[in-house]
Amino acid sequence: MGAFQAVVTTGIYCLPPCPGRPLPSNVVSFTSQAGAEAAGFRACHRCRPYRAEARLTSTSELVCRAVDLIAEGALDVGNEAALAARLAVSERHLRRMFHDHVGATPDQLARSRRAHFARRLLDDTDLSITDIAFAAGFGSLRQFNRVMTATFRSAPHELRRRRRRADRLVADGGLTLRVPLTAPADGRLSHLARHAIRGIENATTTIYRRTVSVDGDPGVIEISAAEPTDARLITHLPRIEGLIHQVDRVRRFLGGRGWDAFEDGIRAIVADHVGAAAAPSVLGEIVTEYGAPIAGLRQFGLSHLFPTMAVLADFRGTGVDDECALAIRDYSRHPRPNLSR
Known part of the structure; x- marks a missing residue:
């Protein structure tokens, strides 16, 4: 069923x-x-x-990979043909697989994701309708109004009038959102607290904060457990466009994925050489030495962005031996996907 x-x-x-x-x-x-x-x-x-979270499950690895790429914004800047090319299949085959496993085309799935995210913003926030359109990944206000009306049979301003009193989230600073989950966030927050890296992360068993980079500009996210089916997310971002992709990233992060594939790889290399217990401390030294400093985040207990590939390509060793330093340089120059999976 x-x-x-x-x-x-x-x-x-x-x-x-x-x-x-x-x-x-x-x-x-x-x-x-x-x-x-x-x-x-x-x-x-x-x-x-x-x-609710889009609980799409499929036995097709191709469809799962395509859905991940769509969640990352592949159809914001490209079309189905470009998506199929990235997956090394024909557009016709991709659409056929989506018809069989999703019941919709890739474009229809992307539109549905944007519409549902925008509807939650209409319920939960006081953002303007224009801001919501671009936060959800729509290219124009006209497109936003057309898709929302087609999906929900009502215009955005009518949908906002219907929101329930308990939906609206009020916060002092930042934009507060609910993130639907498939499992309670408590256990994940405890895990993150044990492995937090000084400078980019500040975590307890009830709240997690970290610095993020949005097209090279710094921001901060705060995550806390809200209800069994939701996490509470507060974002402090340099711009609201494409917010949908940051929120989807948070959802997958809470589901057990790493925040960033390159960061995951560096974490795995350091843990392999110094041990899992010592890794957070060593990584904190690397972040302090090589990460870009960010002023004004003392209240969050944060100070840096995670170092970039270009910077760590010239890594010379901080708290690690020569073999580990060489592995970090090699990985930064030639990153390999799923190193820590």
Whole structure:
């Protein structure tokens, strides 16, 4: 059975368990919100499936890789043909695989993700509709209005009027958002606290903070456990455009992935040479020596960005032996994916 159930007599799809009780003969299942929407159904106003994580599962490695690339913004700057080329398949084959596993085309999945993220921003924040359009990855306000109306059967200003009183998040500083999860964040926060790197991370068992780079400019994120199904995220970013990709990155990070593939590789190299227990301290020395300093973050307990590939390509050793230093230089010059997976 699919994760989402649509009712053919009402034209609505839900995230079970929904209070509605339709006849089983009138129910059609879908594996994704995008699939239900591509088939002409709209999200239920009661269970609000757009607020849930897009729990797309597929046995196809190709589809999973494509979905990850879409989440990173591949279709913000390119088309389906370019996406297929990155995956070394034909556009026709890619669309056929998405039809079989998702129920929607790659473009339809990308539009659905943007629309759902924008709907959550309309509920949870007081951002202007224009800001929300660009934060969700839309190219123009006209495109935003068209997609939102097609997805939710209402214009953005009408959707905002419908938000529930408990949805609005108020914070003193930063932009506060909810991040839907598949598992409670508590255990992940405890793990992050044990492995935090001084300078770029400051973590306890209840809150995690780190510096981030947005196109080379520094920012800060704060994550805390909110409810079993949600984490609370506060972002302090240099710009709001493309916020959807930063939030998706946080969701995957809380699900067990590393924040950055290059950073993960350096962490793995240092841990292999000095041991897991000593690695955070050594990495903190490397960050202090080679990372770009950021002023004004004392209140967060943060001070630097993680060093870039270009900087560590000339790494000469801080708290590590010559063999480890050589491994860091080699990896920085020729990064290998999934080194720490």
